[in-house]
Each structure stands twice: as C-alpha cells, then as structure tokens.
Amino acid sequence: MSFAFKKFNFFQQHEVKVHGFPANSTCHCLAGSLLYVGCDIGTVHVLDEAFQSQGSFNAYGYKVLFLAWAPGRQLLVTLGLEEPVISTATLKVWEAERVTTAAATAAAASIAAAAMSSVPQPAAASAAAASVPPLRVHKLFSSKHPESEVTALAVTDSASAAVGSLVIAVGLAAGAVHVYSGDVTSPKGKLQHTGKLQVRPDSGELWKVNALAFMTPPQQQQQQQQGRSGSEPKAPAAAGGGGKIAALGRNTSASASTSSGGAGEGSTDPQPAASQQWLYVVTESQTLAFSMADMSKTILDQQGLLASGCAVMQDGLLVVARDDALYEYTPETRAGCTAFEGLKQGLGKLRRYLYVTTDDTSPDGAPSSQLHLLDVRNKLLAGSFSLQGLAGVVVGPGGLATWDRSGRLMRYFEVELSTQLEVLFKRSLHKLALDLALCHQADPQLIAAIRQRWGDHLYAKAEYEGAMAQYLETIGSDLEPSYVIRRFLDAQRIHSLTRYLEQLHACGLGTADHTTLLLNCYTKLKDVEKLDAFLHRNAGSSSSSSSSRGAAGVVGGGAAGMAVLAAAEKAASRHGRGGKSEGPQLSFDPETAFKVLRSAGYAQHALFVAEQAEQPEWILEVLLEDVGGYPEALAFIGMLSRRQQAQALQRYGKLLIGAAPDDTTALLMALCMPGADAQAQFGASDEAAADAAFIASVADYAQLYADRPTRLLYLCEFILFNSSEGSVPNEQQLYHTLLELYLAEQLVDHELQEAAAGSAAEVAPQARRDKARDLLQRGWQPHMAQPKYDPEHALVLCRQHSYVPGLVLLYDKKRLHREVMAVYMQAGDHASLISACRQYGDAAAGGDPQLWAEALQYFCAQPGDCSAAISQVLQHVEQGELLPPLVVLQTLAQNKTLKVSIVKDYVARQLQMEGKEIAKDRDTISRLQVETAAMKAEASKLSSQPHVFQSSRCAASGQALELPVVHFMCGHSFNLRSLGESDRECPLCAPDFKRVLDIRRNMKAGALRPDEFFSQLDASADGFGVVAEHFGRGIMNMTQQSMASQTAAAGAQAGGLGQL
The missing domain is CATH 2.130.10.10 (YVTN repeat-like/Quinoprotein amine dehydrogenase)
Incomplete structure (x- = not known):
C-alpha cells in the first residue's frame, strides 16, 4: 500500500x-x-x-x-x-x-x-x-x-x-x-x-x-x-x-x-x-x-x-x-x-x-x-x-x-506530547492526536480530553453522530455527562442523546437524573421496543428466567392479570413468606424509572420495573392507582409475607375495602389471626419464623372501616371469639373498639345506605348492648388479676352512651360501691338501689353499712312518696345504729310526704333503747365505784400500816426460804439466789404492772394528738361517745409537761410497789 x-x-x-x-x-x-x-x-x-x-x-x-x-x-x-x-x-x-x-x-x-x-x-x-x-x-x-x-x-x-x-x-x-x-x-x-x-x-x-x-x-x-x-x-x-x-x-x-x-x-x-x-x-x-x-x-x-x-x-x-x-x-x-x-x-x-x-x-x-x-x-x-x-x-x-x-x-x-498534540489540534488532526496519545500510553484522562476536543470539533461542524461517537468514549472520565447532555438537549438531537444515556447506564454510571432523562427520551420517541430492550437488558438474569411467563407479557402490554401473576410468583419465590430475597439486579435506579414510567402513562412497564426491583408497594401502586386491578392486587397481597401484607393493607386498605370489602375483610381476618403455617416453620430461618408468627393488630386498620362499621364489628368479633388466650396483639384496643361498636346508637354501612338497605343490615341496638355487657364480663372474669381492657376507658364509653349495666358492672369490679349507688340514683332505679344497699351494705359480709345512711338521705331528698323505700332503709339504719337518732330525725324531716307513723314508731323504739342503755350505765358506775373504793383502802393500808410477810416458801422455786430473802410489797417472797442481780421488781407481778403503765401511757399520749381525735370524731356515728372517751383520757387538761411528770410519777409508784 x-x-x-x-x-x-x-x-x-x-x-x-x-x-x-x-x-x-x-x-x-x-x-x-x-x-x-x-x-x-x-x-x-x-x-x-x-x-x-x-x-x-x-x-x-x-x-x-x-x-x-x-x-x-x-x-x-x-x-x-x-x-x-x-x-x-x-x-x-x-x-x-x-x-x-x-x-x-x-x-x-x-x-x-x-x-x-x-x-x-x-x-x-x-x-x-x-x-x-x-x-x-x-x-x-x-x-x-x-x-x-x-x-x-x-x-x-x-x-x-x-x-x-x-x-x-x-x-x-x-x-x-x-x-x-x-x-x-x-x-x-x-x-x-x-x-x-x-x-x-x-x-x-x-x-x-x-x-x-x-x-x-x-x-x-x-x-x-x-x-x-x-x-x-x-x-x-x-x-x-x-x-x-x-x-x-x-x-x-x-x-x-x-x-x-x-x-x-x-x-x-x-x-x-x-x-x-x-x-x-x-x-x-x-x-x-x-x-x-x-x-x-x-x-x-x-x-x-x-x-x-x-x-x-x-x-x-x-x-x-x-x-x-x-x-x-x-x-x-x-x-x-x-x-x-x-x-x-x-x-x-x-x-x-x-x-x-x-x-x-x-x-x-x-x-x-x-x-x-x-x-x-x-x-x-x-x-x-x-x-x-x-x-x-x-x-x-x-x-x-x-x-x-x-x-x-x-x-x-x-518534544513533549502536549506540544505535539497542540500542533495536531491546530491542524484539526484529532484522529492522529488520539492515535499518538494511545501510542504514548497517555493517561486515560488525557485520552478523554482529546476525544472531547474531537467531539467538540465535530459538533461545531454539525456532525452530531460523529461527535457523539467521541463523547461516548469519554464516559468514565472527568468529563461531566451533563456537558454532553446539555449540548444535545440544545440541539434537539434526541436520538444521539439516547445513545449517550444508554451507554452511561451500560457502564453503570447512570444516575437517577440520567435514568429519568433516558426514559423520557424513550417515551417521547414512543420507542416501545427500545424501552423494552432497556428494561430487559438492565434487569439482569432475573428477567430472563421469567420473560416467557410474566415479565415479557408485562412489558409487551399484556393484561394486568398476567402481570400481577408473574409479579406475585416472583415475590413469593424471592421474598414472600418471610424468605430472604436475592436482591434486585438492575443497573439503573429503579425508583426513578418507576416514577418516570408511571408519569408517562406506561403502567405496564412501570409494573415490570417494580417487579424486577422487588418492591411490592410499587406493584400495588400501579395495580390500584393506575390499572384498577383490585382482584389482582388482593391476590398479590395474599402471596406476600405477613408483615408485607400488613404494610400493604395499612396503605391501600381504604381503597380495597371500598372496591372489595368482603375479600379485603377476609384477608384482614387471616392476617390478624395466628398463621396456619406458623407451626410449620420449625427449622426455618429466624426471619422466616418471625414473619410466620407475626399477627397484625385490628387497631391499625379500624380507621379503614369508618364508612363500614358493620364489617368492622364482624371483623372484631371474629378475631376476638376465634383466637386463643393471649394470641391477639393489642387485645385491649380490640376490646375498646368492639365495645364502642356495641354501644353505638346506630351502625349502618355506607354502601348499604346508598342502596336504601340500611334497616335490613342494621343490628338491633338492644342486642348489641346486651353483647356489650357480655364483652365486659368476658374481659374481666373473677380469676383474672387484671382486665383485658382499660376500665377507665370502658367507663368513659359507658358513661358517654349512658349504658347503666356497663357502669354498674365496672364499678362493681372496681369495688366502687358508692359509684354504683350513684348510677342507680341518677337513673331513679329505687329497687336496684335498695338491692345494691343489701349487697354492699352488709357489715357481716364485709360491706359498708354507711351506704344505707346515704340511701336514706337520697330517699328523703326525693320529692315523691318514697315511704316504702324509706321504711326499708330506716330499718337497716336503726339495726346497725348507723346514724344518731337526732340526725335521722333531721334527715326524715326533709321529706314532706313522709307519714308521721313511720317517725313515731322510730322515735318510740329509740327512746326505749336509750332507757335501757341508761340503766345499764348506772349499774356499771356503781360497780366501778365499789372497786375504786376498795383499791383506795388497800393503797392507804400499804402506805400507812406495817405489812407482815408470812410466806415460808420461795414464790419462784417453791423451796423453803433461806436467808438472804427478798420480800416484795405485793406479798411474794423469794430466795435471793432465785432473783437476778438487777431484779428490783417482783418477777410475778411486774408484767401486769407494766401492762397497766403502757395502757396509761398510750391513753395520755393519744390525748396529745388532736388530729386523731378529730378523725375518729368524723368517722364515728356516735360522736358524743368519742368525746366522752377522750375526756376520760384527760384531753382537756393534758400538756407535754404534765404528761412527762405524770409518767415519771407513775413509774416511781409502780417501782415502789414492787420493791422491798
């Protein structure tokens, strides 16, 4: 050549x-x-x-x-x-x-x-x-x-x-x-x-x-x-x-x-x-x-x-x-x-x-x-x-x-390579400059710079294809892709720009913005074939394995049903049922691609990207928001792991319930109950076992049934009554929701209202209220240490809906008997009120007798004729001496319709009983006076006359007395060897003396605590008796100084009685 x-x-x-x-x-x-x-x-x-x-x-x-x-x-x-x-x-x-x-x-x-x-x-x-x-x-x-x-x-x-x-x-x-x-x-x-x-x-x-x-x-x-x-x-x-x-x-x-x-x-x-x-x-x-x-x-x-x-x-x-x-x-x-x-x-x-x-x-x-x-x-x-x-x-x-x-x-x-290159650039010999740099094994960045200059030269000559060929070789160098992209956007060379973006992704350098731009190029060109090729080529080996069954049909524009079946099959095999996924094998940013394809109206392509990216939520977005495939979406959700099902229903449950309420509710029932395969996970991975054991909480989905309370009622009943003990998560919230539904005035689903069939579907309010009491009893049985619901919350609901049986039950469980009576009083149920007094006011059974007094005050304050009720209550007040007669009379005087015969009989009985008490007290006084006089005479004798000790036996050992002998004033004699070295009191009489001194000391100490006096006075029905008792203790003449001096004198006196 x-x-x-x-x-x-x-x-x-x-x-x-x-x-x-x-x-x-x-x-x-x-x-x-x-x-x-x-x-x-x-x-x-x-x-x-x-x-x-x-x-x-x-x-x-x-x-x-x-x-x-x-x-x-x-x-x-x-x-x-x-x-x-x-x-x-x-x-x-x-x-x-x-x-x-x-x-x-x-x-x-x-x-x-x-x-x-x-x-x-x-x-x-x-x-x-x-x-x-x-x-x-x-x-x-x-x-x-x-x-x-x-x-x-x-x-x-x-x-x-x-x-x-x-x-x-x-x-x-x-x-x-x-x-x-x-x-x-x-x-x-x-x-x-x-x-x-x-x-x-x-x-x-x-x-x-x-x-x-x-x-x-x-x-x-x-x-x-x-x-x-x-x-x-x-x-x-x-x-x-x-x-x-x-x-x-x-x-x-x-x-x-x-x-x-x-x-x-x-x-x-x-x-x-x-x-x-x-x-x-x-x-x-x-x-x-x-x-x-x-x-x-x-x-x-x-x-x-x-x-x-x-x-x-x-x-x-x-x-x-x-x-x-x-x-x-x-x-x-x-x-x-x-x-x-x-x-x-x-x-x-x-x-x-x-x-x-x-x-x-x-x-x-x-x-x-x-x-x-x-x-x-x-x-x-x-x-x-x-x-x-x-x-x-x-x-x-x-x-x-x-x-x-x-x-x-x-x-x-x-000469240096840079000088040679400048000479070649001046003569526009870019090809030769590139070959020369390659021969010199120049730095890759220098090679890229030469290609950039060559590309710029061809671009200036409007040779866009040739320029793009050089720009393609600069990918991976310091030349920013935005430099090339901006040029070809300005020139509206969308085909060349598409080539460049494709090469960027092929080299793994495509960012989210590049993916967005490339997909926009495909959609603007309406080049579905290239779009399909790009998605398949960048989907890795995962797409080829399923292209004949699902993925190809999706991208090729198949029905949504075929798409979701393929996606569901892959989801179940890769990460469904709690298994581990191999991870997406996409060379582009799947999230960006998904958003661009959806916004451009390529729903089936977006569905394919979502499936390849193993993103169930994206698949559901397309099926529910773009395609409207509600049955397919439900089928797909059913093939996911239990945790993924819960997340999907939380996000799309409202939409699914509106389109397919029965199927969605059935899916929720299965999700909120223990899984059927939970026992079959023996030997599985920790993640799979945890997913199989996952149980959703109904409380997380209650808001989805805002327009369909009846179905929510059925859902809650099914889960509560078909679950084993302790297997329902957030059981307390489930009780609260079901109780609120039971107490509601009216339950009608939205679609039934539109169909004018609300009355047929409505559960009778009284029947629901009866279920409410059963629910409260079920959640707080006698053997339970704690109820399964919050009693305070249940009380609020019952009070809000004026549900008396529920209030009575809850107050009874909380042992708030006065609140029970207050409920009956507010409801005007006299028979129940008296029954409650009998139940809670029996002192022998541990009840509070004061409840009868409160009941008497209530009946006497009523404007109507309550003579029969007052007679029953007055009988219990009188038997238990719950109120002083004067207080009873003042209370009875409040009722203007009360018959005088009831008051007359009561007063007569009280006067007779008081007479008997007075006679009894006089006998007691006489006896105590005689005993006091005898004690004073004995004390005078001991203090003024000699006392002859005639005992010949030791009181402790029973042996004959031998000198030295110890005689006590109480009359007991002891051999000295029978006593301890520090015994200065008669060991036989000292415990009795000590007990008397302690009682005396405690009585006087109590007299110095006025707060205790007033509390006893408030709590006692016989206030006069409390005052009399404290007067006997010397409450009016006791001070700290006198208490100390009297205590010392009493101790000295007791010691003297027990000494020689």
Missing part, C-alpha cells in the same frame, strides 16, 4: 559538545543504560546516557566487527579479528558487569595518572583500556568450516533450547549462516556449533547475508522483559549485522528491545508461528525465515538487501528498507509494505519510530544524507534532518544520535 506521510517537527536536534564516542567506531550495541562501541583497533568503549566514556577494554588484537547484547543473562557477545586476516575471526562472550567494572577502574586509574603527569586526557584515556578475560572464546573457522567474510550477527539467550542457553547466529558472505549454542554461564559449559543454514538461491550469485534477526515467542519475550527488571533474567534478545551505517547487527538496541512474537498493526496474524523460535535471514536476493526447532526454511520474498544495515525487528515483524518502500514480514509471508522512496543507507528503531537514512547527495555536491523519523502506524513523519558527512546513527541510552566524519555528535530529542 502507498500513502503520503504527514510531516511534522516533533524532534529537535542538539549538538553534544563534549562526548566520548570514538571516531574510529565500527559497531555498537545498547545494553540497558550503557552503550558499547567497538573500534577498529580491537577495543570496546563503554558510554553512558550522555555519551561520556566510562572506560574501555581490549577485546581483539586487530578489529571489532560486531557487538550483540544478551539481556537475559547480562552477556556481551563480540565478533572480531585478532589479526588482519579473516581466519582469525573469533566469537567472545563477556560478563557485562565484569568488563564494565574493569573498564571503569582502568579509566579512573588513567585519569589519576593523567592528573599527575602532563599527558593529555584523551591520550591517557586511550591508553587505559582494561584487559579482561572473556567468559568464552570460540574460533569461527576451521578445516570443517571454510573461511568467509562475516557479514551479520544475531544473538538470543532464550531459544527453545535449555534454559540459560545462548544461541548465536553468524551470517557469512558465502551464503551460509552458522548457529552456535551452549550454556556459557556454567563452569563446564561451552559454545558448540549446532547447525549450518544454507541460504544460497537456486540461481544467481547474490547470496551474501546482510541481516539476521531472531523472533522470540510472546511468552518468552514477556519473560525477557521481566528478566531485565528481575534478578533471574529469562528473556531473549536479537542482535544484528554489519555495515557502516546503523546495520541491524550494530543497532542491537532496537533488536533487543523490540524482538517479540506479537504482530504489529497492519500485519497478518502471526499466531501459528508464535509458539516457536524463528531466525530471519536477509540475503542480497532473498528474505528467509528458519524455524529453530527443525531448521526448516521458508522463503518470504524473492527480494533481499544489497547492503547491510537496512533491516530491523519491530512489533514482532521484520522490517526491510528497500529503495521503494518499507516491507514487513512474518515467519510465514510478507505482511505488507509502506511506500517510502529513496536510496536507503540505514534503518533502525527508536521506540515506536523507525529512523531511515537516505542518500541525498546532489550530482555535483558534497556527500549528504537525510535522517527521517517515521511513525508508520500513525502515518506521520515526525522529523527530517539533513546531515553532511554522516558516519553513522546510534540509539543509545540517552536517545538517538548521529555522528559525522569530523567527529561531531548530534542528539535528537522528541
């Missing part, structure tokens, strides 16, 4: 004023950060990156012909002459580290010697070549191998032979290639001649070998690259050939760094040959490839090279520079060519560039050459330089350099 190169000045030329490159160089090779240069006097110079000499060593006695580098083993291979005859041609292998160190040491010694003498430094340096013994030496020619001019050299140290083997190929002018190999690093290893390759053509006499190159398999090249940076090199290297100007064998930097088995761009696929080692041979008339496995030969081209130095390995291809073009070869065939005319002098490789030197001498002018730097892949000429008297081109560690016959050294530096 032929094309024109685009010309640029991407290289700059600089002269190296001071350098150590020898003017008599014959060959060179790059070895990492060093450059080895062979000379025509047999020495090898070592140069650094700045082309400064680091020393030299003697390699041959006459001339160095070729140098080659084996990077895997860090070996330098040289081929030279010991004498000016070809028979002395010798191969030598050197340890690079050893010779470099020796050369540097010798150079340092020479510089030190030069500093001490007047010898100029160059002369001293040239005389300071080190002498280092080679690792291996092998003479090329013998009786078996006739002499011939050596024209090319190639080396690899990672052939298909044993690991560590070094393989050397030597090309001869006689049309033969000798192959040597051996493990030269082993102490006993040596180079051996392993083969001779005949490369002469079938006809003609042009057979001189002008170039050799090894092609390394890709896996071996990778090992080679690892070996360069590691401690155990394993990778191969290729070497070169002869010639004056940058021959393949001389520029081993190119062969060593690019010999690979991978084919470059524009070549045919070389994979079949990439698994073995190949040797390329270029003669004057042919281009050949030899397999190193079996030495088989392949003729690649019937053209060769008439001069050496015009072949190089690049990207796994052999590149041969002929006067008309650059040809590329694989081990099987010619891969292609690039037209580049000119009389070629040399060819080499600098990174991705090929440098070509051509003869530019005019017929009547001085010798002149042109140096071209070609980027064949990107079809650009990166630089061209005219050189006078060119002697050679070298690729050193510091880059490309040329030297002329005058010894001047010129270096060439590539």
